[in-house]
Structures are given as structure tokens and as C-alpha cells.
Amino acid sequence: MIEVKGLHFSYDRKEVLNNVDLKIHDGEFIAVMGENGAGKTTLVKHFNGLLKPDKGEVLVDGKSTKDSTVASISRNVGLVFQNPDHQLFSETVFQEVSFSMRNFGYSEETITKRVNFILETLDLSSYADTSPFMLSGGERKRVALASVLVSDPKHIILDEPTIGQDYHQKDKLRNFIVQMNSQGRTVIIVTHDIEFVVDCKPRVVLLSKGSVLADGCYDSIFSNKDLIDKASLMSPQISLLMASLGDLNFDPKIMDLYQAKTVLEGKLKNCL
Amino acid sequence: MPVIEAKNLTFTYAGSNKPAIKNIDFSIDRGEFIVITGPSGCGKTTLVRCFNSLIPSFYRGEISGKIDVLNLNASKSNTSTLAKNVGFVFQNPENQLFSLSVERDVAFGPENLGLKRDETRQRVDWAMNIAGIEDLRETAPYELSGGQQQRAAIACVLAMKPEIIVLDEPTSFLDPLSSYQILEAIADLRDEVGITIILIEHRLDLVSKYADRIMIMDDGQIAMEGPPSSVYSEEAKLLGVGIPKVSMLFNLLKKDGYNLGETPVTIEEASQKIRKCF
Numbered sequence: 001m002i003e004v005k006g007l008h009f010s011y012d013r014k015e016v017l018n019n020v021d022l023k024i025h026d027g028e029f030i031a032v033m034g035e036n037g038a039g040k041t042t043l044v045k046h047f048n049g050l051l052k053p054d055k056g057e058v059l060v061d062g063k064s065t066k067d068s069t070v071a072s073i074s075r076n077v078g079l080v081f082q083n084p085d086h087q088l089f090s091e092t093v094f095q096e097v098s099f100s101m102r103n104f105g106y107s108e109e110t111i112t113k114r115v116n117f118i119l120e121t122l123d124l125s126s127y128a129d130t131s132p133f134m135l136s137g138g139e140r141k142r143v144a145l146a147s148v149l150v151s152d153p154k155h156i157i158l159d160e161p162t163i164g165q166d167y168h169q170k171d172k173l174r175n176f177i178v179q180m181n182s183q184g185r186t187v188i189i190v191t192h193d194i195e196f197v198v199d200c201k202p203r204v205v206l207l208s209k210g211s212v213l214a215d216g217c218y219d220s221i222f223s224n225k226d227l228i229d230k231a232s233l234m235s236p237q238i239s240l241l242m243a244s245l246g247d248l249n250f251d252p253k254i255m256d257l258y259q260a261k262t263v264l265e266g267k268l269k270n271c272l
Numbered sequence: 273m274p275v276i277e278a279k280n281l282t283f284t285y286a287g288s289n290k291p292a293i294k295n296i297d298f299s300i301d302r303g304e305f306i307v308i309t310g311p312s313g314c315g316k317t318t319l320v321r322c323f324n325s326l327i328p329s330f331y332r333g334e335i336s337g338k339i340d341v342l343n344l345n346a347s348k349s350n351t352s353t354l355a356k357n358v359g360f361v362f363q364n365p366e367n368q369l370f371s372l373s374v375e376r377d378v379a380f381g382p383e384n385l386g387l388k389r390d391e392t393r394q395r396v397d398w399a400m401n402i403a404g405i406e407d408l409r410e411t412a413p414y415e416l417s418g419g420q421q422q423r424a425a426i427a428c429v430l431a432m433k434p435e436i437i438v439l440d441e442p443t444s445f446l447d448p449l450s451s452y453q454i455l456e457a458i459a460d461l462r463d464e465v466g467i468t469i470i471l472i473e474h475r476l477d478l479v480s481k482y483a484d485r486i487m488i489m490d491d492g493q494i495a496m497e498g499p500p501s502s503v504y505s506e507e508a509k510l511l512g513v514g515i516p517k518v519s520m521l522f523n524l525l526k527k528d529g530y531n532l533g534e535t536p537v538t539i540e541e542a543s544q545k546i547r548k549c550f
């Protein structure tokens with residue numbers, strides 16, 4: 001469990017997190033959303049101890065991050081940075097992705113097996129011997145994802161995982177993290193990609209100006225126009241389509257593509 | 273009149289054994305709003321790097337064919353000549369900011385053009401306003417969130433008032449409302465001043481309404497090209513293209529035997545087409 005209690009945090013000058021309380025249970029799937037500068041990245045950097053609270057505390061599996069090093073927390077908490085360039089440093093993709101497991105002391109055999117598996121999963125196999133700096137932006141992001149997902153951490157935190165990803169890659173990534181989630185891993189994504197969130201169907205935490213604005217199931221949050229506006233979001237496409245047909249009894253709470261298809265076909269059958 | 277013209281353009285990065293783009297042919301007219309999309313790694317960024325001679329001046333490799341930008345041979349011109357007229361917002365905005373404050377960064381371009389102080393100040397204010405970063409004037413780039421860096425990079429380019437603006441996945445760090453506001457502002461500029469916009473984007477739901485033409489790239493080549501409604505097909509989806517969910521919805525319905533006409537591109541179009549059935 002990750003527990004945030006009365007968290008305050010300032011960089012040099014301004015207060016960025018203002019009294020954040022949050023409880024994330026093992027095996028939950030959470031999307032953190034909110035305007036640019038809301039404090040999302042700052043918040044999740046507290047989860048692996050990269051940043052330490054000025055006031056309040058963050059407990060990971062019952063232990064305060066103040067009493068632990070980033071290195072020790074990282075065994076259980078994997079964090080993928082928003083900007084992959086802050087994370088990548090090795091000469092080849094294979095070295096990059098095997099780095100953390102090597103640090104954790106796994107055997108070469110296990111490392112090779114896991115690395116090859118994760119490279120395959122994220123369509124990176126053909127780049128194993130390539131320098132991460134010769135890759136496209138989206139490919140670099142996937143290398144950053146792979147280098148954390150490879151060690152199968154108990155809590156997985158992904159800051160903007162869909163950056164640079166096309167539709168297939170997003171789908172694959174989603175299937176993979178949903179699968180890890182169903183095996184009991186906690187998944188926390190920070191993202192502006194509302195359509196991706198709709199497809200993941202998580203609990204959504206809206207952060208605004210350093211405080212939690214709302215916390216709940218994605219569909220109740222995304223169908224609340226007031227919250228959407230306050231958090232600088234835009235409603236999902238299907239939801240907007242349904243809302244525009246409200247007088248014909250379409251429900252704006254529907255935001256899933258396939259659900260919309262079923263509902264529409266039901267209605268069309270009756271009138272054609 | 274075309275502002276960018278490519279003929280048989282092929283480029284292979286030094287040290288790579290296959291071309292990142294091959295046999296690219298197209299022409300872009302003044303005032304067009306072009307969206308380039310396609311799978312991750314298909315060559316989108318590589319293609320636009322040829323527009324301001326970053327390829328082959330900075331990124332070395334083997335280039336062949338022709339690329340003309342504003343009637344200059346772009347692969348033989350120097351990047352700074354082109355920079356006056358072709359503004360770039362790179363995929364990673366951080367690499368574009370190097371001053372100690374956002375304001376200094378935004379003023380850098382206009383000052384380099386030799387503009388008067390008043391004019392510079394006016395442009396800086398205007399650009400920072402469009403990008404929604406007036407309150408970050410004094411902030412250093414490393415103190416910015418990802419999205420704030422992206423906005424600063426956009427302001428830098430706007431302040432130059434170039435003839436062509438190239439934006440490489442500009443919305444990836446932006447919150448949805450600012451994506452919308454900034455894209456609207458850029459589309460207005462196109463309508464008012466006739467600048468040419470080339471935008472690389474995966475999220476076609478955000479940009480479809482502005483696009484005159486969508487170019488779908490795959491494996492270094494242009495795979496499909498045309499107005500949004502004509503390219504939002506099942507075939508495009510197979511390439512991994514993130515066609516808008518309303519367009520997908522109609523494609524799904526069609527598959528099940530409910531043909532509601534041409535694939536809509538926007539929510540409004542989709543809504544009207546559904547309404548007609550009831």
C-alpha cells in the first residue's frame with residue numbers, strides 16, 4: 001500500500017503540493033490527471049523517495065520514505081520518468097533494460113530471459129544492440145518503460161506512458177499493464193491521454209493546483225462537466241457524442257467505444 | 273504555390289543499415305494545415321528534420337533526392353537561414369530551452385532577427401499569452417513541468433512569426449484544455465496570416481478538425497494521403513493509426529451492416545449523421 005498523509009512540498013520558491021492525502025491499495029489501477037503544473041510528477045516522485053515531504057509523510061508498504069533510500073524503495077516501486085532522456089544512459093538498449101535487474105543481483109540467465117521477453121512485448125527486440133540515443137522519441141519512451149517493467153516491481157508508476165506511442169503500441173502497453181495489474185501489481189499512471197484512461201477504466205485522482213480535486217471511478221469523474229473544466233480536461237469523444245444526442249436518450253456516461261456501438265445498434269434496429 | 277516540395281527524398285542515418293525515409297514525394301502549399309501520422313519509428317521526425325537541414329547538417333547520413341523549402345534547396349542551406357522562416361517545436365521541448373528564464377528564451381528569436389525592442393516585447397507578450405505562460409516569465413526552464421516546457425517551446429516559435437511552423441507531437445505533454453486552446457490559436461494564425469502548419473500527431477481526435485490533409489507514413493514511406501474522412505478507414509487502423517473514436521464507431525457499425533454514410537471526422541458530423549436515423 002502507498003499512503004500519503006498531509007503531504008506538503010515546495011521546490012525553492014513555491015508550494016507545489018498542498019496537504020495531499022491519498023490511499024492506494026495493493027493491486028489498484030489509478031490514473032492521476034490534472035492541468036500542467038498541477039503537481040502530478042512531483043507527487044509520484046514522492047512514491048519512490050526521489051522527493052521527500054516537507055511536511056506530512058509518504059508510507060510505502062507501511063514504511064516512511066524518509067527512513068529509506070531510493071535504491072531500497074526501487075526494488076518494490078518502479079518509476080518511469082515523464083521524459084525518457086532523464087532516464088536513459090547506457091550504450092545499448094539491452095544494457096539499459098538489464099541495468100536494474102543486474103543491480104538487484106539476478107542471475108544472468110534470468111536477466112536475459114526477462115529482458116528478451118520485455119523487449120519482445122514492447123516491440124524493441126530489433127533494437128537490442130542499438131544505442132537508445134539513435135531511437136525515435138516513442139521508441140525511447142518504450143525503452144524507459146521496459147527498463148522498469150522488466151523487474152516486475154510490486155508498484156508500477158508510469159509518468160505519461162503513451163507519449164510518442166501509436167494506437168497499436170498503446171493497445172499493447174495497456175494489455176500488458178492490465179495483465180500485470182490483474183496479477184496483483186499496483187499500477188499508477190500519470191497521463192493527459194483521456195481516451196487511454198477510458199480504455200483502462202481505472203480509479204481517477206484529479207490533482208489541481210497541488211491539491212486533490214476529486215477521486216473516484218473514471219466514468220463518474222469524466223461525466224462531471226464541472227470537474228472536467230476545473231481540471232483542464234476535455235470530455236472523452238464518445239461521451240461528448242452521447243451528450244450531443246441527450247434529447248434522444250443517449251447517456252453521456254457511456255464513453256467506451258464498444259458500449260456505444262452496442263447501444264447504437266440496439267436503437268438503430270428498432271428504427272430501421 | 274508549394275512552400276515545401278520533396279522529390280524522391282531518401283535518408284539513411286550514419287551507422288544504420290536501412291533508410292529511415294525512402295522515396296518520399298509530396299508538395300505542400302502555402303497556408304495548408306498538414307497532419308503527419310503513422311506508427312512510432314516510421315520516420316515522421318526524420319522527414320521534418322530535412323525541412324531545416326538538421327538533416328544532413330546535424331544528423332549525419334546519406335541523403336538523396338530533393339527537398340526544397342521556400343524555394344531553397346534545404347539540404348544545402350544552413351539551418352540558421354531557414355530558421356527565420358521555418359519554426360520548429362521539437363518532440364522533446366526541453367532540448368529547445370537554454371536561457372535562464374522563459375522570457376529570455378522567447379525573446380531570443382525576435383532579438384536575433386534584429387527587431388526593435390518594442391516589437392520584440394510585443395511579440396513576446398503575445399506569444400506567451402497564446403501559450404498561457406505569462407505567469408512563468410521569470411522561471412528557469414529546469415523549474416518547469418513537462419507541459420510548461422512544451423508551452424515555452426511553442427511560445428519561442430510563435431514569437432518568430434515564421435512562414436512555416438512544424439510541430440512534432442506538440443500535445444504529448446500538454447493538458448487537454450491547453451492542447452485545444454493552443455491548436456485553436458495556431459489554426460487561427462493559419463486563417464488570418466496564411467502561415468503553413470505541419471503537425472505530427474498520434475491523437476487524431478485532437479487535430480482532425482483543422483487538417484486539410486492527413487499524411488499517413490509507414491516504414492519510411494507515405495502510405496496514405498488525403499482529407500481526413502478519406503483516410504480514416506479500417507486500413508488506416510491496421511497501420512496503427514489512432515483514428516478518432518467517433519470515426520471508429522462508424523467503421524464498426526458499417527462492419528455490422530449499419531451504413532450511416534461517409535466516415536465522420538468530428539463529433540458534430542457524427543452526431544448529425546446519427547440524428548438523421550431517428
Ligand SMILES: Nc1ncnc2c1ncn2[C@@H]1O[C@H](COP(=O)(O)OP(=O)(O)OP(=O)(O)O)[C@@H](O)[C@H]1O
Pocket residue numbers: 011012016034035036037038039040041042043082414415416417418419420445447
Ligand atoms: N525542479 C523544479 N524546481 C522548481 N520548480 C519546479 C521543479 N519541477 C517542477 N516545478 C514546479 O512545480 C509545479 C508542479 O510541477 P510538476 O512537474 O509536478 O507538474 P505536473 O502536474 O507533472 O505537470 P505536467 O502535466 O506539465 O507534467 C510547476 O508549477 C512547476 O513549475
Ligand SMILES: Nc1ncnc2c1ncn2[C@@H]1O[C@H](COP(=O)(O)OP(=O)(O)O)[C@@H](O)[C@H]1O
Pocket residue numbers: 133134135136137138139285286288292310311312313314315316317318319331
Ligand atoms: N539520430 C538517429 N540516428 C540513427 N537512427 C535514428 C536516429 N533518429 C531516429 N532513428 C531511427 O530512424 C527511424 C525513424 O525515426 P523517427 O523519424 O524519429 O520516427 P518517428 O518520428 O516516426 O517516431 C527509427 O527506426 C529510428 O530508430
Ligand SMILES: [Mg+2]
Pocket residue numbers: 040041042082159417418419
Ligand atoms: Mg509532469
Ligand SMILES: [Mg+2]
Pocket residue numbers: 136137138316317318363440
Ligand atoms: Mg518522432
